[in-house]
Amino acid sequence: MAATDLLDRVAVRAATRARPFWTIPRRDALVGYLLISPQLVGSALFVLLPLGLVVYYSLQEWNVLASTFEYVGGANYAKLLADPNMGQVLTGTALFSVGLVVLNLTLALSLAILLNQRLAGTTFFRTLFFSPVLVSLVAWTIVWQFLLQQDGGVNGLLGVVGVEGPNWLRGETTALLSVIVVQVVKNVGLNMVLFLAALQGVPRQLYEAAQLDGAGAWTRFARITVPQISPTILLTSIITVVGSLQVFAQIAVLTQGGPGMSTTVLVYYLYQQAFQFRHLGYGAALSVLLFLIVAALTLLQWRLRRKWVFHES
Amino acid sequence: MSRKLRLGLYALLCVLCVPFVFPTWWMVTSSVKPISDIFAFPPALVPSRFDFSTYGRVFELQPFGQQYLNSLYIAAVVTAGTMAVAAMAGYAFARIRFPGQNVLFLVVLVGLLIPSEVTIVPLFQMFHTAGLTDTHWPLILVPILGAPSVLATFIMRQFFITLPGELEEAARVDGLGRFGTFFRVALPLSRSALGAVAIFTFLHSWNLYLEPIVFLSTPSKFTLPQALTQFVDAYGSPLWNVQLSAATMTALPILVVFVLAQRQFIEGLAHTGLKG
Numbered sequence: 001m002a003a004t005d006l007l008d009r010v011a012v013r014a015a016t017r018a019r020p021f022w023t024i025p026r027r028d029a030l031v032g033y034l035l036i037s038p039q040l041v042g043s044a045l046f047v048l049l050p051l052g053l054v055v056y057y058s059l060q061e062w063n064v065l066a067s068t069f070e071y072v073g074g075a076n077y078a079k080l081l082a083d084p085n086m087g088q089v090l091t092g093t094a095l096f097s098v099g100l101v102v103l104n105l106t107l108a109l110s111l112a113i114l115l116n117q118r119l120a121g122t123t124f125f126r127t128l129f130f131s132p133v134l135v136s137l138v139a140w141t142i143v144w145q146f147l148l149q150q151d152g153g154v155n156g157l158l159g160v161v162g163v164e165g166p167n168w169l170r171g172e173t174t175a176l177l178s179v180i181v182v183q184v185v186k187n188v189g190l191n192m193v194l195f196l197a198a199l200q201g202v203p204r205q206l207y208e209a210a211q212l213d214g215a216g217a218w219t220r221f222a223r224i225t226v227p228q229i230s231p232t233i234l235l236t237s238i239i240t241v242v243g244s245l246q247v248f249a250q251i252a253v254l255t256q257g258g259p260g261m262s263t264t265v266l267v268y269y270l271y272q273q274a275f276q277f278r279h280l281g282y283g284a285a286l287s288v289l290l291f292l293i294v295a296a297l298t299l300l301q302w303r304l305r306r307k308w309v310f311h312e313s
Numbered sequence: 314m315s316r317k318l319r320l321g322l323y324a325l326l327c328v329l330c331v332p333f334v335f336p337t338w339w340m341v342t343s344s345v346k347p348i349s350d351i352f353a354f355p356p357a358l359v360p361s362r363f364d365f366s367t368y369g370r371v372f373e374l375q376p377f378g379q380q381y382l383n384s385l386y387i388a389a390v391v392t393a394g395t396m397a398v399a400a401m402a403g404y405a406f407a408r409i410r411f412p413g414q415n416v417l418f419l420v421v422l423v424g425l426l427i428p429s430e431v432t433i434v435p436l437f438q439m440f441h442t443a444g445l446t447d448t449h450w451p452l453i454l455v456p457i458l459g460a461p462s463v464l465a466t467f468i469m470r471q472f473f474i475t476l477p478g479e480l481e482e483a484a485r486v487d488g489l490g491r492f493g494t495f496f497r498v499a500l501p502l503s504r505s506a507l508g509a510v511a512i513f514t515f516l517h518s519w520n521l522y523l524e525p526i527v528f529l530s531t532p533s534k535f536t537l538p539q540a541l542t543q544f545v546d547a548y549g550s551p552l553w554n555v556q557l558s559a560a561t562m563t564a565l566p567i568l569v570v571f572v573l574a575q576r577q578f579i580e581g582l583a584h585t586g587l588k589g
Binding site for chain 2: 025027028029031032033035036038039040041042043045046047048049050051053054056057111114117119121125127128129130131132133134135136137138139140142143144145146147151153157181185189242245246248249252253267270271274275280283284287288290291294295298
């Protein structure tokens with residue numbers, strides 16, 4: 001018994017040596033699969049499965065009494081189309097996103113250009129502009145809530161220059177504006193740093209050559225700087241557009257969607273419907289809408305890149 | 314650059330700085346002001362005298378120490394977990410060839426496209442069914458394995474792609490296998506990218522707000538952002554002085570640590586995959 005066993009093993013080993021199964025590419029592939037497995041399983045469980053489920057739940061509605069889901073077909077989508085609040089929510093979301101993206105990107109680029117000048121102390125100022133990124137979001141928002149009151153610090157500063165400020169968070173327009181500004185000041189440092197890195201990568205010779213040819217400051221900016229940093233503009237605008245649709249904590253703390261519904265953006269409305277009113281099915285339908293908007297905007301920007309991104313890495 | 318222009322630029326920078334610096338300065342100084350100073354109009358830039366009594370009240374009104382610990386340990390676990398998951402997957406996607414690689418990478422990348430708000434309803438249902446609501450599990454598992462870690466994986470992949478192939482060949486000639494090459498050669502070289510990922514992930518977890526208020530209902534399990542909004546009187550109006558002390562304790566230590574580490578952060582950020 002033992003002898004044949006041994007013979008078998010020798011035979012197997014000889015065969016393996018002749019044509020080893022675990023070749024280097026095979027071993028590599030195994031290691032590859034092992035290394036990506038946590039991320040892959042996680043994606044399946046916490047991204048793809050919920051994405052499928054959100055569509056499934058959007059066809060159901062939560063029955064509070066029975067604590068179960070009931071199939072309702074397209075009722076949630078019909079409700080979405082007929083929802084009298086929807087017009088205001090979508091307008092508010094669009095105004096908020098456009099305002100935030102425009103203000104954030106222009107301010108980020110302007111600050112980056114300012115800090116890219118040959119000036120002593122720019123590192124110090126970079127730290128100052130960047131510091132809100134590192135302050136806890138809710139703490140930051142609470143402070144601004146206090147500063148934006150009728151008799152708060154913002155109006156105090158305005159009073160110094162003789163302007164009487166409004167009650168920022170109580171007016172419909174000023175509330176929306178306030179949430180945008182609070183969010184931009186909090187996060188613009190991130191885009192500023194990315195722009196600064198891009199600006200520092202633009203070859204100096206280009207500017208020197210253009211200057212010899214008599215190009216003015218604006219021409220140099222429009223014809224050299226913008227095309228050269230266009231990949232970064234694309235990246236930051238995608239990040240900022242998607243980020244603007246995710247703003248939740250600031251609104252929950254500053255305005256709770258008010259006054260009226262002026263700051264009720266889609267994410268906040270989704271939260272209210274799903275978790276405050278327990279319309280989980282309707283919340284799921286709103287989530288599907290949010291997903292479609294984000295996907296469409298990302299795709300659009302990605303398509304546009306061929307048109308205005310100068311070179312691709 | 315002329316002297317005049319230089320002075321003008323400095324003045325501009327100083328004015329622009331105000332909204333970035335004043336709120337933090339005001340939060341920290343107000344937390345040690347007597348209450349009459351907080352409501353002084355126009356606002357006082359420095360406290361007229363120091364009053365630390367509200368710091369004590371923070372801990373009387375809520376289990377703030379416990380909540381601080383919750384936020385700290387959740388952020389630490391999430392950061393360590395994300396670094397591990399992202400480094401492994403990023404390395405494999407960048408440097409190893411295996412069948413189905415591109416398709417699997419696209420599957421993972423879907424997570425980048427999906428804001429976590431989109432999946433909050435089904436995730437709530439899933440954890441509810443598993444009996445894990447009002448626990449910290451959703452706040453730990455979803456960030457490490459779900460959509461938030463995909464960005465980290467992407468950053469790590471972009472970094473590992475730039476590593477010169479000769480390094481790996483040399484490692485192989487020296488007899489290191491794939492795992493050995495990953496742990497002993499690639500990983501130590503990725504310190505700057507890993508540092509950026511770590512800081513990103515920590516801040517993301519530390520700032521999480523929607524998920525805690527959806528998943529948690531017991532005050533002793535709350536995380537800091539959620540706890541901060543709970544310092545209100547019987548009518549729901551904020552207790553400003555207490556809230557500002559709690560906010561200072563939440564924000565200041567992180568701010569100080571990261572400002573000290575900012576070189577690592579900003580350079581890591583600029584030199585990894587986030588650069589266009």
